[in-house]
Amino acid sequence: MTIVSLINIKEGQAAVIKSIAGGWMATKRLADLGLTPGTKIKVLRIAPVLGPIEIEVRGSKLVLGRGLAAKVLVTTK
Amino acid sequence: MPKKLNIVLAGQANVGKSVIFNHLTGLHQHIGNWPGKTVEKAEGTLHYKGYTIDVLDLPGIYSLATYSIEELVSREYIATKEPDFVVNVVDATNLERNLLFTLQLLELERPTVLALNMVDLLEAKGIKINIKELQKILGIPIVPVVAIKRKGLTKVLNQGIKLVKSGKHARPLKYGKEVEERIKKTVKLLKSIKLHYPKRWLAMKLLEKDQEIRKLVKGACPKILKKLRVFCRELEKIHGHDSSIVIAHERCHLVSQIIEKVQIIKMPSKKKALERFDNLTTHRIWGYPTMIVILASMFLAIFKFGNWLSGYFGLISEVFQNWYAAFVGTSFVAGLCWSGIEGALALIEIALPYILPFYLLLFFLEDLGYLARVAFLLDSLMHKLGVHGKASIPLMLGFGCNVPACLSCRIMETQRERFLTGFLTTLVPCSAVTVVIMGLVGKFMGIGWALGLYIFIFLVIFGLGKLASRILPGEPTELIMEMPDLRRPNFKTILIQTWIRVKDFLYIAAPLVIVSGIIIEGVHLAGGLEGVAWVLSPITVKWLGLPAITGILLIFGILRKELILVMLATLLGTANFAQVLTPAQMITLAVVAMFYIPCVATIAALAREFGWKKALGITIFEILFAIGIGGVVFRLVSVFI
Numbered sequence: 282m283t284i285v286s287l288i289n290i291k292e293g294q295a296a297v298i299k300s301i302a303g304g305w306m307a308t309k310r311l312a313d314l315g316l317t318p319g320t321k322i323k324v325l326r327i328a329p330v331l332g333p334i335e336i337e338v339r340g341s342k343l344v345l346g347r348g349l350a351a352k353v354l355v356t357t358k
Numbered sequence: 359m360p361k362k363l364n365i366v367l368a369g370q371a372n373v374g375k376s377v378i379f380n381h382l383t384g385l386h387q388h389i390g391n392w393p394g395k396t397v398e399k400a401e402g403t404l405h406y407k408g409y410t411i412d413v414l415d416l417p418g419i420y421s422l423a424t425y426s427i428e429e430l431v432s433r434e435y436i437a438t439k440e441p442d443f444v445v446n447v448v449d450a451t452n453l454e455r456n457l458l459f460t461l462q463l464l465e466l467e468r469p470t471v472l473a474l475n476m477v478d479l480l481e482a483k484g485i486k487i488n489i490k491e492l493q494k495i496l497g498i499p500i501v502p503v504v505a506i507k508r509k510g511l512t513k514v515l516n517q518g519i520k521l522v523k524s525g526k527h528a529r530p531l532k533y534g535k536e537v538e539e540r541i542k543k544t545v546k547l548l549k550s551i552k553l554h555y556p557k558r559w560l561a562m563k564l565l566e567k568d569q570e571i572r573k574l575v576k577g578a579c580p581k582i583l584k585k586l587r588v589f590c591r592e593l594e595k596i597h598g599h600d601s602s603i604v605i606a607h608e609r610c611h612l613v614s615q616i617i618e619k620v621q622i623i624k625m626p627s628k629k630k631a632l633e634r635f636d637n638l639t640t641h642r643i644w645g646y647p648t649m650i651v652i653l654a655s656m657f658l659a660i661f662k663f664g665n666w667l668s669g670y671f672g673l674i675s676e677v678f679q680n681w682y683a684a685f686v687g688t689s690f691v692a693g694l695c696w697s698g699i700e701g702a703l704a705l706i707e708i709a710l711p712y713i714l715p716f717y718l719l720l721f722f723l724e725d726l727g728y729l730a731r732v733a734f735l736l737d738s739l740m741h742k743l744g745v746h747g748k749a750s751i752p753l754m755l756g757f758g759c760n761v762p763a764c765l766s767c768r769i770m771e772t773q774r775e776r777f778l779t780g781f782l783t784t785l786v787p788c789s790a791v792t793v794v795i796m797g798l799v800g801k802f803m804g805i806g807w808a809l810g811l812y813i814f815i816f817l818v819i820f821g822l823g824k825l826a827s828r829i830l831p832g833e834p835t836e837l838i839m840e841m842p843d844l845r846r847p848n849f850k851t852i853l854i855q856t857w858i859r860v861k862d863f864l865y866i867a868a869p870l871v872i873v874s875g876i877i878i879e880g881v882h883l884a885g886g887l888e889g890v891a892w893v894l895s896p897i898t899v900k901w902l903g904l905p906a907i908t909g910i911l912l913i914f915g916i917l918r919k920e921l922i923l924v925m926l927a928t929l930l931g932t933a934n935f936a937q938v939l940t941p942a943q944m945i946t947l948a949v950v951a952m953f954y955i956p957c958v959a960t961i962a963a964l965a966r967e968f969g970w971k972k973a974l975g976i977t978i979f980e981i982l983f984a985i986g987i988g989g990v991v992f993r994l995v996s997v998f999i
Contacts, residue, residue, distance in 0.1 A: 305567070305602065310838065312606030313421035315455050318599065320610065329642040332738040333747060333837050339454035339614070340623070342843075344734055346746055346836035 287324070287334065287345075287353040295323045296355035303352040315339045316353065363411045365518060366436060369447035370459050371418030372727075372842045374475045374505040376400075378447060379415040380854045381508050398768060406515055414441070421462060426771050430570065436466050438554045443469040443518040444528075450474045450502075451483055451843070453621055457613045460496065461531060467556045469521035470498045470528040473514045477502040479845075484624040492620040498528050506848045530558055533608040536596050540565060540589040547585055551578045565590060567602045632844045639731045639844075649735055652728070656719050657757060660712060664789065667711035675703050690883055697879030701872040704918060708759070709860055712789050716758035717856040725847035730839060737837050743820060744827020745770070746837040749779045756786030760956060761863050763788075764963040774832040777968055781826060781976055784956040784964065785819050787812070790919040794951045797923045798944050802936045811948055818953070818987075866966060867959030874958050875917055887913065901989040902950065903996070904943055915951060916958055922951050941999050946992040954984035 284299050298320045301308045315338055316322070325342065326335040334350045336343055345353070369375050383402025400415040416435065417428035436444060446463050448456040463470060480487065493500045499517040503510035532538055544561035553560060553574060563571040564586055575582055590601040597604045638648055679696070686692045723729050729751055737747030748769050756763035763783035767776045787795065800808035827834060881887055887910045891898070894909035902908075907929050915922040927933045935944065955977055956964065964973035 305600070307836075308600070309566075309602055309606065312603050312610070313458070314838065315458055315610050315613075317603065317607040317610045319607075326640055326734075327642070328640075328734055328737060330738045333734055335640070335734065335841055339458075339610075340617075341452040341455045342841040344730075344737075344747075344837060344839045344841050346737060346741075346838070349836035349838065 282356050284354050284356055287350040287355050288347060290324045290355065290357065292324055292327055294357060295321065296357045297321055299354045299356050301352055302354055307349060307352055311353070314343060322355070361409050363409050363442045363519070363522065365411060365443050365445060366414045366416055366441045367445050367447055368416045368432060368436065368463060369418060370420055370449070370456055370840070372840055373418070373447045373449040373456065375415060375418060375447045377505040377848060377851050378473065378475070378503070378511065379413060380851055381505065381511055382413050407519070409519065411515070421459060433466065436468055437556070437559070441468060442522050443471060445471050445473050445514055445518065447473045447475055450477045450487060451479050451485060453487060454613055454617050457616060458609060461609055461613065464496065464498070464528045465530040465556070465559045465562060467527050467530065467559070469518070469526060471514055471517045471521065472496065472498055472500040473503045473510070474500055475503045475505050478504045478507070486622045488620045492616070495616055495619065496531070531612060533605070533612060536593065537604065537608050540593055544586060544589060547582050551575065551582070553578065562605060565593065565601050566605045636844050639728065640734060645731070645735050649732060653754065660715050660719065660758065661789070663715055664711040668707055671707040671711065675700070675707070678703070693883050694876055694880055697875050698872050701875035701917070702868065705864060705867055705871055708918070709863060713759050713762065713863055714856065714860055717762070717859050718852060720755065721852040721855045722847050725852055727842040727844045730842055733837070733839060734841065743782060743823030744834055745775055745779050745782070745823070746835060748837065748839060749775070749782070752779050752783050753786055756783040756788060758789055759863070760784055760786065760788050760960040761867055761963045762859055764960060764967055765862065767967060772832070772835055774830055775835055777972065778823070778826055778830060780964060780967060782819055782823050784960055784976060784980065785815070785822065785953065787815055787952055788919070790957070791952050793920040794923050795948050798935060799948050803941055803944060807945065811945070811952070814949070815952060866962050870958040870962045871917055878913060878917065897985055901985065902946055903992045904947060905938070908947060912950070912954060916955055918957055919951055922947070942992055942995040945995050946988050949991045950984050950988040953980055953987065955981055
């Protein structure tokens with residue numbers, strides 16, 4: 282089981298959040314949106330040219346900018 | 359004696375809060391600002407069962423932390439203003455994430471009713487919610503609601519009034535043992551402190567390392583923070599994360615436990631037409647042409663409609679002016695009065711044919727859920743300007759009119775992003791600038807040159823955006839946005855939203871446009887404009903290579919940029935500009951007109967959003983920039999043509 286950044290996950294693939302490699306603000310913000318370690322997510326769409334990433338988390342859809350998504354570390358099964 | 363109640367609507371973005379607000383208050387609403395903040399405050403009144411109920415629509419937020427001004431304002435209001443009851447609007451189809459917010463709301467311990475909205479969509483999505491069980495767990499009344507069909511709204515009010523009568527407040531839910539222990543201990547520490555928040559909530563915020571609350575407590579009793587550090591460390595040891603995350607994590611955990619008990623999801627069977635359209639709108643290749651077609655046809659429709667309607671308005675105001683001249687006369691005072699009236703008429707002439715349809719279509723796209731897709735597609739492009747995807751919406755608005763564009767910069771999260779986006783929107787060519795470019799360069803030099811000018815504008819916006827984001831202090835924020843499902847738009851919401859914005863535009867623009875119109879007309883009638891043109895001639899004639907009368911045009915253009923063209927025809931006595939201006943002069947004049955100043959209405963909007971200092975700063979910068987670049991363009995173009 283390797284830990285990779287969320288931006289390395291392909292469209293349609295599922296993953297589990299391991300940790301957030303960001304500052305207090307980013308970590309807290311993501312946690313408020315339900316993105317905490319242990320949360321299952323699925324990558325729905327990736328916008329082209331280094332665009333944002335749309336994920337499904339806790340039954341809803343969320344768009345994260347590429348820079349922020351890079352800070353989300355996940356594992357795939 | 360009518361009884362007064364004071365209630366608030368709270369919830370995340372896109373849950374139908376504003377629809378409920380509009381249904382409850384109708385047009386009896388007032389959209390203003392929170393004192394000293396650029397956060398919109400929507401208030402309204404309704405009469406129900408002998409009660410006069412003041413409704414406050416809090417901004418849509420995802421948490422009660424201090425990430426954005428909206429969150430700070432909301433939690434301060436609920437905790438310190440003690441509304442009689444809180445209506446927590448929840449999107450039933452997004453229950454899990456919405457409950458994360460509900461749990462935080464319960465912690466503020468006000469009487470709370472949960473309005474479970476969009477229950478009509480549950481079946482199609484294969485979701486089943488056990489409302490009775492959820493009600494038992496949360497300990498607050500839950501009312502199923504279909505806001506767009508007005509279903510369930512009176513029940514929400516009835517339940518709220520019942521809560522007020524019984525005096526029953528919401529109770530926070532219990533977290534895991536380790537966390538609860540630390541909360542209890544912290545509450546004990548806080549015993550002697552008098553702050554206008556529930557003790558348990560304060561304790562949790564302290565453990566979450568909330569900066570604002572730490573400051574408050576530090577002011578009241580600095581010793582507490584020291585003891586608190588011990589608890590935070592204990593939590594961090596047990597859970598292996600920072601204590602701020604521990605609480606959020608607990609909350610997520612609790613919510614997923616609740617969800618397991620109350621919600622069953624069976625996959626929906628068939629893909630619907632809307633879903634297929636959704637896949638097209640965000641497709642990595644086809645999404646872009648789709649966007650261009652949608653936006654281009656929207657702009658085209660508005661310009662066609664606007665030109666058609668403003669033609670009639672032009673005729674009407676001409677008739678009106680003739681009457682005025684016949685009955686009131688053409689004396690100095692009468693002339694001044696007329697310029698005031700003309701200013702007001704002109705505003706209506708812009709508002710009705712251009713701004714109104716623009717907003718109608720834009721809010722249609724917004725309500726449909728399409729604008730979020732535009733933000734998704736354009737995020738990486740917007741990052742090149744130093745802002746994120748959501749800025750594409752104000753910038754798009756700018757093509758219609760810079761005033762609403764400035765006001766809509768509020769959708770950006772931080773002050774830095776708002777200002778940067780606001781600055782960039784003032785550079786976007788609005789419909790009046792388009793009139794100048796098309797009527798001058800497009801008509802007499804060909805459409806290719808006009809398009810070239812547009813490309814030039816976009817390059818300038820890119821350059822200045824990059825530069826400004828370097829200069830402005832602070833870090834750029836990343837895009838975080840909910841992707842709403844596409845849904846059938848609600849026309850009443852669209853109409854009310856449009857009406858409020860148009861009214862806003864008239865209120866903000868009218869005073870400055872009318873007053874400055876009268877002043878300029880006064881100088882004009884007194885014969886002072888030739889003097890102004892003479893004073894400006896070192897710039898206009900020597901540096902920009904334009905005829906001296908352009909000084910007068912640029913003064914009038916401050917009011918409304920299309921006046922540059924109107925006055926040019928009047929002063930030169932011909933509408934065939936090719937006879938009086940060389941091609942290089944036309945291009946230079948168009949370039950200067952594009953950038954040289956935000957019009958007075960936009961300056962007023964900037965001042966309202968960012969204060970006079972910044973508004974004047976932008977204005978002065980753009981004047982200098984336009985003069986500088988205008989001269990360079992004149993010299994370059996003169997070489998080639």
